[in-house]
Amino acid sequence: MRFLGIGEYNDLGAMYHRLAAEGHEVRVFVGHAAQRDVYAGLLDFTADWQQELGWLRAAGDDGVALFESALNGEVQDDLRRDGFQVVGGSAFGDRLEADRSFGQDALIGLAGPHLRAAATHRFTAYAPAIDFLRRGGGRFVLKFNGADSPRTRNYIGQMADATDMIGLLQMYAAHHAAATTPDFVLMQHVSGVEVGVGAYFNGE
CATH class of the missing domain: 3.40.50.20 (Rossmann fold)
Structure with a gap:
């Protein structure tokens, strides 16, 4: 072949x-x-x-x-x-793969009322995300959109008042290139055990 x-x-x-x-x-x-x-x-x-x-x-x-x-x-x-x-x-x-909000919506649309998903909030600027966290606090997971976005920039919030997440977003904002637009989501943190399903194909 x-x-x-x-x-x-x-x-x-x-x-x-x-x-x-x-x-x-x-x-x-x-x-x-x-x-x-x-x-x-x-x-x-x-x-x-x-x-x-x-x-x-x-x-x-x-x-x-x-x-x-x-x-x-x-x-x-x-x-x-x-x-x-x-x-x-x-x-x-x-x-x-690249648009996390779209992926969540597609999953919910297929599963209907049988599936509950974590609340997802999309942002294309750091200031509104920081204001959102200051108003409500809570633990969130930061995930950047884009199939080629650096996964090392994602973060799981640890503090209930979101102080750590706010500090991280402030740091990202201070070092962000002005010519580009950030694109990320804050997903509500859900405690539990992560599971996955895999499949393998032997080529025959």
Whole structure:
């Protein structure tokens, strides 16, 4: 088979290497220049993944495009409409991943009255969020929107009067680049045990 890997950081480098070792044809595009030395000499890289679409189409049903992140959903939708086999996301899936309020609303809409979700408040400036916390206090979880937002900036509030969260938001506001707009949510903190469900596919 032929696989065209498309991503920013070569996060799936180990998988590409395994596919190549098993005899498949693999070409990889890495968007960020600083990551292009990852698996250098071990994988076949391309500087322009769109130039490889003819190579991929020539494989017919044995050609697969692999997208690594939730940043190119509309492009993936277009490729599927053009007849390519794509493993990755979609425009709708990207929005579910990047827009936390939208994701919560979608979940509640599907589950109906059988599911209660934590209250979520979206902000695109720090001052209104700080005022919100000063008025009501409480524990909240700070999460930034955007599939590529740094997860290290998210924070789980610890103090009932929100003093720690207010201090963090004030620090973020003081160091925020004026040319950009922050986009984040404050989600009501819920005590309990976090659980998850996973599924695995063996390729057959």
